[in-house]
Structures are given as structure tokens and as C-alpha cells.
Amino acid sequence: MAALKELRVLGYFLCLFSSVAVMADDLSQGEVLFRQAGGYGCVACHGMYAQGDGQVGGNIRAKNLADINRALLQQPSMKGLSSVLSGADRALLAEYLAELNSYELINWTLGVGEPFQQVKVTADEHYQLVITNKGFEALTLQLTGISEPGQVNIAPYQTLAFAWQVKGSYLFLASDQSRLQLTLK
Ligand code: HEC
Incomplete structure (x- = not known):
């Protein structure tokens, strides 16, 4: 019984943070980063699905981790994101691009x-x-x-x-x- 109660309390706290939790559930971690990194995400300049969409950054669906690292160093408009993305984050982003590029x-x-x-x-x-x-x-x-x-x-x-x-x-x-x-x- 006690365990059940604890679960319920845990459930309550999970609910408080559910907007983030649910998003992470439905979308892959790489997709969440792609939409939210630095507050505006990659979507602002590369389109919602990295398809370009006529934005400044263009279509990056075929790009890999090395391309991401290079762009974060060299693109003046991406430098702000460089400090907020860990190596693991960048790998997740590369994975997400690879998934998109499989279509x-x-x-x-x-x-x-x-x-x-x-x-x-x-x-x-x-x-x-x-x-x-x-x-x-x-x-x-x-x-x-x-x-x-x-x-x-x-x-x-x-x-x-x-x-x-x-x-x-x-x-x-x-x-x-x-x-x-x-x-x-
Ligand atoms: C403020 C705008 C902006 C944001 C936000 C942005 N980019 Fe870029 N990105 C650019 C521009 C501009 C280029 C250069 C496009 C070109 O050369 O045609 C670029 C280039 C790139 C390239 C290199 C393309 C190549 O030719 O090798 C990659 C990879 C890339 N971005 C990934 C990302 C990822 C991943 C994010 C999110 C973490 C991101 N960008 C966020 C503007 C942005």
C-alpha cells in the first residue's frame, strides 16, 4: 500500500513536469533538441523537419555530426548555440538528421x-x-x-x-x- 501511495505522489510530481516529459516521450531526444536548443532550436533557420523551407540555413537533412560541429564553429548565426550543445546533444542531433534523411x-x-x-x-x-x-x-x-x-x-x-x-x-x-x-x- 505504502508503495502505491509513493507511486501516486511520484505521479503527481511527474504531472507537474509533464509538458516536458510528454514531449520527450513522443519525440526523440534529438527531435526535441532540434526544436528547442537555445530556446529557438534549429527549426528557426532550417525548417521544422530540416527541410530548409526557404529559411536562411537551408536543407540539412543529409548532414552528419562533423558537419554540425563545423557549422557550430563557423556559422556566425549558429555560434550562440555552440556553448549550449554538449557532445552528446550534437550526436543526438546527428542521429535525428540521419533518421530524417532515411526518407x-x-x-x-x-x-x-x-x-x-x-x-x-x-x-x-x-x-x-x-x-x-x-x-x-x-x-x-x-x-x-x-x-x-x-x-x-x-x-x-x-x-x-x-x-x-x-x-x-x-x-x-x-x-x-x-x-x-x-x-x-
Ligand atoms: C540563426 C539561424 C540558424 C540556426 C538557429 C541554426 N543554423 Fe545551422 N546554419 C545557418 C546558416 C545561415 C547556415 C549556412 C547555410 C549555407 O551555407 O547555405 C547553417 C549551416 C548549417 C550546417 C552546415 C551545412 C553544410 O553545408 O555543411 C549544419 C549541419 C547546420 N547548420 C546545423 C544546425 C543545427 C543542428 C542547428 C541547431 C542546433 C542549427 N544549424 C541552427 C543558420 C542557423
Whole structure:
């Protein structure tokens, strides 16, 4: 009984810190660092999924630990992060980039540019679709085939990502305004 009570007390304290604990549970440690290091994370300059997203830092999905160490030394805008990232942190970041790089990237940017986009994909390959809403309106997405039940909402300036293994051709819609057609090579 006493042990149970202790567990409950522990549970209470865990709840107090749950916002951090839950995040660490859902996301890998490398992903948390990528989003939060130094308070603004790598995402501020390299995009939410290291895909670049038109930001100053560009796409770094194919970069490794040596590249990270070099950039932290040499990039004036990254020097502030150099002192807050331990060797272990950098290794976790490199691991996270390697995981992202195991997927072929498809970027779908909404709210600007072409409303119709077509991409050729290879059957059985692993892809990550990164969707960024650069418009001022929330949109409803139809992502049948990669997200069940298929319908997903995206807020203005939100970025979402979906990873899956390609099985055929796909047609994705964003509130009927934009279409992304994936066809097999
Ligand atoms: C304030 C903006 C900013 C932040 C924050 C930032 N970077 Fe960078 N990063 C840059 C810029 C600018 C470059 C140079 C891009 C270029 O040369 O085109 C760069 C380059 C890099 C490169 C080297 C790319 C290459 O060509 O070898 C890596 C790796 C990298 N950053 C990783 C990170 C990681 C990991 C974080 C988070 C811990 C981070 N960056 C945070 C701005 C930033």
C-alpha cells in the first residue's frame, strides 16, 4: 500500500513536469533538441523537419555530426548555440538528421506559388511529405492513403509531416485550392 501511495505522489510530481516529459516521450531526444536548443532550436533557420523551407540555413537533412560541429564553429548565426550543445546533444542531433534523411523528402507549400504540383515517386520507397501552410487561412487537407481517416487540418504557418512507404499513386488536396499529385515512376 505504502508503495502505491509513493507511486501516486511520484505521479503527481511527474504531472507537474509533464509538458516536458510528454514531449520527450513522443519525440526523440534529438527531435526535441532540434526544436528547442537555445530556446529557438534549429527549426528557426532550417525548417521544422530540416527541410530548409526557404529559411536562411537551408536543407540539412543529409548532414552528419562533423558537419554540425563545423557549422557550430563557423556559422556566425549558429555560434550562440555552440556553448549550449554538449557532445552528446550534437550526436543526438546527428542521429535525428540521419533518421530524417532515411526518407525521400517531398515538400508541399500551400498558400503561395503553384496550386498544382506533380511529383514522381518510386514504389516501396520511404517518403516524408512535409506540408507548410504559408497562407493566412486554415486549410483542410485530404491525405487519403497516408493519413487515416485522411482528413487533416493545418493552421496558418503550421508545418506537418507524414512518413509512409509508397504503394501506388496518390492525389492530395488542400481545400480544393491546391493539389499534389504523386505518380509512380
Ligand atoms: C540563426 C539561424 C540558424 C540556426 C538557429 C541554426 N543554423 Fe545551422 N546554419 C545557418 C546558416 C545561415 C547556415 C549556412 C547555410 C549555407 O551555407 O547555405 C547553417 C549551416 C548549417 C550546417 C552546415 C551545412 C553544410 O553545408 O555543411 C549544419 C549541419 C547546420 N547548420 C546545423 C544546425 C543545427 C543542428 C542547428 C541547431 C542546433 C542549427 N544549424 C541552427 C543558420 C542557423
